[in-house]
Amino acid sequence: MSSTTIAQPPPGAVRVQQGGPLATIRRRTELEASWRARLERVTDLSLAYHDAAQQARHGAAAGRSQAARRARQLARRTVIERQALAEIEAALDRISNGQYGRCEQCRGPISAALLARRPQARYCTACGGLATQPVAAPAPAPTRTATGPTEIGQPLYHG
Numbered sequence: 001m002s003s004t005t006i007a008q009p010p011p012g013a014v015r016v017q018q019g020g021p022l023a024t025i026r027r028r029t030e031l032e033a034s035w036r037a038r039l040e041r042v043t044d045l046s047l048a049y050h051d052a053a054q055q056a057r058h059g060a061a062a063g064r065s066q067a068a069r070r071a072r073q074l075a076r077r078t079v080i081e082r083q084a085l086a087e088i089e090a091a092l093d094r095i096s097n098g099q100y101g102r103c104e105q106c107r108g109p110i111s112a113a114l115l116a117r118r119p120q121a122r123y124c125t126a127c128g129g130l131a132t133q134p135v136a137a138p139a140p141a142p143t144r145t146a147t148g149p150t151e152i153g154q155p156l157y158h159g
Contacts, residue, residue, distance in 0.1 A: 023112070027119045028095050031088050034119070038085040045081060049074035091120035103127050 052071035056064050094100040101110050105127035114121050114128075121128070 024095060024100060027100065027115065028092065030119050031091050031095070035085065035088045035092070038081055038088060042078060042081045042085055045074055045078040049078055087120045087122075090122070 049071055052067050052074055056067035056071050059067055091100065094102075101115060102108070103110055103124035103126075104122045106124065108124050108126075110121050110124045114125060
């Protein structure tokens with residue numbers, strides 16, 4: 001009676017082709033289409049921001065505050081879109097590098113269902129919650145005194 005040994009991958013080896021090459025091609029196509037759409041939104045938002053900022057600086061006095069508020073809103077939306085664009089670019093890089101479908105935290109596979117919902121996912125379901133939690137609570141904002149200069153070592157602000 002002979003025993004059959006199943007070859008195990010060496011430690012650290014990563015099998016990335018989750019769902020096979022057709023699934024990876026499909027994900028790349030989806031990500032590229034999403035990238036193009038996001039790039040168009042970033043461009044449109046950037047142009048709108050520049051128009052609003054110009055109006056806030058040089059427009060009629062009555063409309064400046066509204067234009068400044070609009071410019072700030074557009075700037076926030078642009079940043080969000082640029083971050084999403086960067087996530088898509090990182091996913092395309094992972095496909096090119098053969099790392100797509102692997103969790104960046106534990107190196108385990110990311111479920112096909114999660115990748116179908118969010119093709120740019122970096123983390124598996126187990127690590128995803130850990131990756132989005134803040135590392136530490138933010139420090140409280142300093143308080144300001146209404147009286148004269150502050151002494152060295154004294155807080156700049158009082159509430």
